[in-house]
Amino acid sequence: MHKIVSGQIDKDEAVKAVNVPTSGAIVTFDGIVRGTSHGKKVLYLEYDAYSEMAESKMEEIVKEIYDKWHLKDIAMVHRTGRLEIGETSVFIAVSAPHRAQAFEACRYAIDRIKKDVPIWKKEVWEGGEEWVGMQSEDN
């Protein structure tokens, strides 16, 4: 299961989706909207995604995990829109027969999502806002 959603992420659904008879361990990653960024108090975040491409990139990550660890029961859900402090922006659940592979593959999944999946966040704070990444080069 891998998808982009606009409402609250159903974590139970994601965990259930990967709980199969061969499961011995399920490792989850719960990405939370943090209330501070570089010393500033963040009011809320807004996420934007190229949803169709993001979902196909997630599918590629699922295939990579299969190639590396022979695991196929993986759930990845990313939320878009306005998110409040403390809410879940991304949730991953990886199931494996044994815990070591589940930990490794879950770490791999979130690192790959952050690097390659076209999803952006805007930080909104008292008196300003900024899309993260847009402050580069001469802008």
Place this chain on the structure above:
Amino acid sequence: MKVKLLFFAGFRDVVGSKEIVREIPEGWSVLDLWNDIADRYPKLRGFSKSIMNSVNREYVKPDRALKDGDEVAFIPPVSGGGHA
């Protein structure tokens, strides 16, 4: 020929729309299209080195030749990076 251009996040704020259709000359590459867009929206020019390009939802190099009906996106830096 016509291509569809998609804008996200900060680029959408600069361009003021999520999607535009552009008539372009045969033989243009992704880079030709980027240069044309960056001429129209000079605020984007500064991102020439940090963008990624996609055609039909796959990352491509800037020299990729465009075809009629392609869906092109100039991908701003994604929000990943260090502080997870």
